[in-house]
Amino acid sequence: MMFWYDGNMSGWGWFGMSLGMVVFWGLIITAFVLFFRALxxxxxxxxxxxxxxxxxxxxxxxxxxxxxxxRGEIDEEEYQRRxxxxxxxxxxxxxx
Numbered sequence: 001m002m003f004w005y006d007g008n009m010s011g012w013g014w015f016g017m018s019l020g021m022v023v024f025w026g027l028i029i030t031a032f033v034l035f036f037r038a039l040x041x042x043x044x045x046x047x048x049x050x051x052x053x054x055x056x057x058x059x060x061x062x063x064x065x066x067x068x069x070x071r072g073e074i075d076e077e078e079y080q081r082r083x084x085x086x087x088x089x090x091x092x093x094x095x096x
Contacts, residue, residue: 061086
């Protein structure tokens with residue numbers, strides 16, 4: 001039988017083999033991770049998607065008013081006054 005280098009590999013040979021094994025196993029692990037991610041990813045809007053996506057509802061007038069109060073754009077007196085107006089005419093606004 002013929003053996004290369006009589007079983008004595010240089011330092012560069014060991015380095016090359018070690019680097020090759022790290023790259024090989026890194027590629028194998030990366031392939032498995034990508035494969036399982038692809039299997040578990042939900043299909044958005046695909047033909048098998050049973051639940052249609054609906055856009056979020058716009059914020060209500062009370063929510064917008066509360067946000068303005070929270071940001072400090074209006075004071076408490078203005079907030080309470082506008083809130084009373086919304087509640088008193090809220091039924092009239094929905095009749096349009």
